Amino acid sequence: MEEFKIGLCPYCGMGCRFYIKTLNGQPIGIEPYPGGVNEGKLCPKGVAAVDFLRHKDRLKKPLKRTENGFVEISWEQAIKEIAEKLLEIREKYGPDTLGFFSSARCSNEENYLLQKIARLLGTNNVDHCARLCHASTVVGLAQTVGAAAQSGSYTDIPKAKVLLIWGYNPSETHPVLMRYILRARDNGAKIIVVDPRKTRTVWFADMHLQLKPGTDIVLANAMMHVIIEERLYDREFIMNRTKGFEKLIAAVQKYTPEYAEEITGVPAKLIREAAITFATAGRGIVMWAMGLTQHVTGAANVKALADLALICGYVGREGTGLFPMRGQNNVQGACDMAALPNVFPGYQKVTDDEKRKHVAEIWGVEDLPSKPGLTIPEMIDAAAKGELKALYIMGENPVMSDPNTKHVIEALKNLELLVVQDIFLTETAELAHYVLPAAAYAEKEGSFTASERRVQWNFKAIEPPGEAKPDWEILTMLGKALGLPKFDYSDVEDITREITLVAPQYRGITPERLKREVMGVQWPCPSEDHPGTPRLHVERFATPDGKANIIPVEFKPPAEEPDEEYPFILTTFRIVGQYHTLTMSNRSESLKKRWSSPYAQISPEDAKKLGIQDGEMIRIVTRRGSYTCRAVVTEDVSEGVIAVPWHWGANILTNDVLDPEAKIPELKVAACRVEKIGGC
Amino acid sequence: MEKKLFINLGRCIACRACEVACEKEHGISFITVYEFRDIAVPLNCRHCEKAPCIEVCPTKAIYRDEDGAVVIDESKCIGCYMCSAVCPYAIPIVDPIKELAVKCDLCAERRKEGRDPLCAAVCPTDAIIYADLNELMEEKRRRKAERIVEAQRKAVETLAYFG
Numbered sequence: 148m149e150e151f152k153i154g155l156c157p158y159c160g161m162g163c164r165f166y167i168k169t170l171n172g173q174p175i176g177i178e179p180y181p182g183g184v185n186e187g188k189l190c191p192k193g194v195a196a197v198d199f200l201r202h203k204d205r206l207k208k209p210l211k212r213t214e215n216g217f218v219e220i221s222w223e224q225a226i227k228e229i230a231e232k233l234l235e236i237r238e239k240y241g242p243d244t245l246g247f248f249s250s251a252r253c254s255n256e257e258n259y260l261l262q263k264i265a266r267l268l269g270t271n272n273v274d275h276c277a278r279l280c281h282a283s284t285v286v287g288l289a290q291t292v293g294a295a296a297q298s299g300s301y302t303d304i305p306k307a308k309v310l311l312i313w314g315y316n317p318s319e320t321h322p323v324l325m326r327y328i329l330r331a332r333d334n335g336a337k338i339i340v341v342d343p344r345k346t347r348t349v350w351f352a353d354m355h356l357q358l359k360p361g362t363d364i365v366l367a368n369a370m371m372h373v374i375i376e377e378r379l380y381d382r383e384f385i386m387n388r389t390k391g392f393e394k395l396i397a398a399v400q401k402y403t404p405e406y407a408e409e410i411t412g413v414p415a416k417l418i419r420e421a422a423i424t425f426a427t428a429g430r431g432i433v434m435w436a437m438g439l440t441q442h443v444t445g446a447a448n449v450k451a452l453a454d455l456a457l458i459c460g461y462v463g464r465e466g467t468g469l470f471p472m473r474g475q476n477n478v479q480g481a482c483d484m485a486a487l488p489n490v491f492p493g494y495q496k497v498t499d500d501e502k503r504k505h506v507a508e509i510w511g512v513e514d515l516p517s518k519p520g521l522t523i524p525e526m527i528d529a530a531a532k533g534e535l536k537a538l539y540i541m542g543e544n545p546v547m548s549d550p551n552t553k554h555v556i557e558a559l560k561n562l563e564l565l566v567v568q569d570i571f572l573t574e575t576a577e578l579a580h581y582v583l584p585a586a587a588y589a590e591k592e593g594s595f596t597a598s599e600r601r602v603q604w605n606f607k608a609i610e611p612p613g614e615a616k617p618d619w620e621i622l623t624m625l626g627k628a629l630g631l632p633k634f635d636y637s638d639v640e641d642i643t644r645e646i647t648l649v650a651p652q653y654r655g656i657t658p659e660r661l662k663r664e665v666m667g668v669q670w671p672c673p674s675e676d677h678p679g680t681p682r683l684h685v686e687r688f689a690t691p692d693g694k695a696n697i698i699p700v701e702f703k704p705p706a707e708e709p710d711e712e713y714p715f716i717l718t719t720f721r722i723v724g725q726y727h728t729l730t731m732s733n734r735s736e737s738l739k740k741r742w743s744s745p746y747a748q749i750s751p752e753d754a755k756k757l758g759i760q761d762g763e764m765i766r767i768v769t770r771r772g773s774y775t776c777r778a779v780v781t782e783d784v785s786e787g788v789i790a791v792p793w794h795w796g797a798n799i800l801t802n803d804v805l806d807p808e809a810k811i812p813e814l815k816v817a818a819c820r821v822e823k824i825g826g827c
Numbered sequence: 828m829e830k831k832l833f834i835n836l837g838r839c840i841a842c843r844a845c846e847v848a849c850e851k852e853h854g855i856s857f858i859t860v861y862e863f864r865d866i867a868v869p870l871n872c873r874h875c876e877k878a879p880c881i882e883v884c885p886t887k888a889i890y891r892d893e894d895g896a897v898v899i900d901e902s903k904c905i906g907c908y909m910c911s912a913v914c915p916y917a918i919p920i921v922d923p924i925k926e927l928a929v930k931c932d933l934c935a936e937r938r939k940e941g942r943d944p945l946c947a948a949v950c951p952t953d954a955i956i957y958a959d960l961n962e963l964m965e966e967k968r969r970r971k972a973e974r975i976v977e978a979q980r981k982a983v984e985t986l987a988y989f990g
């Protein structure tokens with residue numbers, strides 16, 4: 148029998164809906180579902196979203212490492228042994244030698260449970276891959292406007308008169324969002340793109356500010372310099388709704404467009420023009436992604452953009468806003484659910500006694516750990532040093548996704564216990580002591596939160612393969628085996644309901660409502676009859692005094708700059724047809740054959756100097772490793788810049804130096820050299 | 828008026844969702860996206876009004892169906908590829924299994940069920956639209972006119988301000 152079930156795309160953070168077509172319970176295809184934020188439209192990954200579900204490589208049984216490799220074991224044995232080992236390690240070395248990686252690929256309920264387990268075991272060592280993408284945004288926005296989330300909705304985009312798209316390439320990372328962006332352009336909006344590469348988003352831009360990687364602050368400060376000099380800022384907004392403008396005036400004084408030109412490589416005239424266009428538009432939106440955040444100054448970069456929007460009064464009104472664009476289907480939700488080492492669900496600080504007691508009470512314990520835990524890079528380092536003994540990883544693949552691959556592998560091998568819960572035997576799972584087979588998105592229920600804070604229900608369409616189970620079920624079994632209080636969830640809705648009690652933003656977002664309202668609800672939603680909040684900061688900011696903080700920031704160069712030995716700047720990017728570490732997307736024949744192999748973009752000038760032909764094989768070398776791929780000679784990158792898609796393991800090259808505030812690694816800039824190998 | 832498959836190059840982001848969609852529907856993709864330095868061209872059968880492929884086909888295997896789609900009748904095709912030779916866009920190709928000429932049929936199966944061709948249904952930016960062309964152009968003209976008004980008002984305002 149052919150059936151259509153409403154699905155939710157498992158790839159990026161856009162939150163697209165589609166129908167999953169099934170035949171006798173097996174997934175056979177995707178069909179447009181007209182009633183979602185995507186209006187039926189999809190990108191190639193969305194169209195291919197059922198391809199990996201029945202792939203032969205799916206994990207179907209729990210695995211245990213033995214001397215002869217992995218052997219299949221029963222769920223009972225797996226859960227019992229893992230629980231025993233976790234308790235043993237806690238007993239022997241203390242709770243802070245346990246670590247947990249949660250997942251932006253899993254539901255709110257699953258993230259909620261994993262961090263709950265960590266905390267009930269006595270540690271705040273829980274984090275997830277937002278550390279590698281929007282940790283800078285979380286820190287930068289918390290300090291300036293008080294809420295670490297997209298302030299407006301996608302529907303604000305067509306109402307804007309200017310879009311400042313910074314370190315972000317929606318044409319490839321959120322193709323469906325381009326629908327809204329092109330609508331803005333149809334309505335006469337100007338589009339300014341800031342990117343070291345001429346991307347497919349630049350095709351649609353009025354201005355392209357092609358800056359040198361890592362010089363974002365200089366450019367933003369120079370734009371603010373011009374806006375202040377020309378008195379184009381929104382005086383009233385600054386007076387009534389912000390603090391700190393005077394300090395900004397002083398700080399950006401020296402950032403003249405001419406000075407900025409020297410550092411960023413963007414012509415001073417263009418900087419002026421962009422600043423004036425942005426400030427005089429009347430309604431503007433600033434959008435950003437990894438090109439801005441993955442820097443040693445990531446948090447400062449975000450603050451600079453927030454300042455830029457604030458001084459123009461572009462927050463809290465129709466057609467305005469701060470839009471950090473989320474790359475994974477539930478990275479917003481994983482943050483909201485506190486898969487983060489310093490907060491409880493709903494961004495309640497672990498150090499806040501009152502809030503901690505409140506959460507502890509709901510969870511049926513006296514108190515919870517109050518010391519902020521370790522972040523992902525810190526846990527990796529601790530494992531390498533032998534200070535972290537056990538790591539529980541749900542749905543993440545740090546071997547591929549984290550910088551400096553060799554270091555990550557060494558660290559993981561050093562652990563006494565590594566448990567990986569995933570849908571495939573990833574590069575990380577291969578190193579585990581126990582591998583637990585998880586259900587994929589279409590095989591389970593739960594809620595996911597898209598980029599615009601939209602919480603949507605994920606309906607189940609098919610059964611998981613073999614003995615694979617939804618992550619929430621696995622975690623419930625584990626919680627019970629660990630003897631943790633109140634782990635008697637019988638279905639996922641029980642957990643959704645508990646979230647409404649713990650996370651204030653989710654109070655009115657009940658499972659019943661989410662199932663009824665397919666379009667979902669945008670948080671904050673204080674009660675069940677509240678319609679949800681399409682726009683934040685309308686009357687007051689989410690700061691204690693309700694005012695936004697304008698925080699001036701100073702430029703600091705990237706940690707690695709080109710030198711004689713490594714004369715090029717290496718940067719990384721994403722492509723439309725592959726997704727992150729390839730785990731899902733490369734198991735679709737349609738995607739794999741179109742986006743088949745790694746390459747590097749190199750400018751014609753540099754290619755000529757090195758005698759490299761288009762299509763030839765090259766080797767890229769950094770202080771951490773080397774990587775072989777095909778050269779694509781293109782004017783899309785400037786002289787001195789080498790750009791590689793990161794999906795095929797390019798993180799062997801990247802730098803694991805951290806932003807001191809956000810603890811995000813500088814994935815976007817490293818010094819490299821290029822060697823010609825020859826042959827094709 | 829019947830619906831046409833309209834391609835607007837100015838909106839294509841080269842995402843190739845149309846190719847993947849077509850491949851899912853037909854087993855092979857009948858649409859190909861060619862990327863250039865700052866533009867991409869998605870190319871498929873244009874279902875020409877005066878289709879040379881229909882004219883040239885010796886067995887009358889190619890015909891126009893009730894929706895205006897130019898379709899190849901597999902049972903009549905002899906695999907002579909004269910259609911490929913005369914097509915201005917080089918569209919008909921060899922089906923690797925049947926070894927007969929194949930091309931876009933505007934998703935005939937889907938149209939029977941009242942659904943749009945899949946490439947147009949998924950294209951995220953409306954670079955491909957399946958619609959009544961005259962209505963589409965009317966809407967576009969109206970939007971252009973609105974823009975002219977907006978610019979005109981702005982000019983008047985600016986004049987008043989400086990005047």
Ligand code: SF4
Nearest residue numbers: 156158159163190193
């Ligand atoms: S844009 Fe994002 S959510 Fe939409 S189909 Fe593509 S990957 Fe999925």
Ligand code: SF4
Nearest residue numbers: 839840842843845950
């Ligand atoms: S789906 Fe649309 S935007 Fe994407 S390549 Fe095809 S025509 Fe272009």
Ligand code: SF4
Nearest residue numbers: 872873874875880914
């Ligand atoms: S196959 Fe070629 S000639 Fe025939 S209708 Fe299509 S585009 Fe026109």
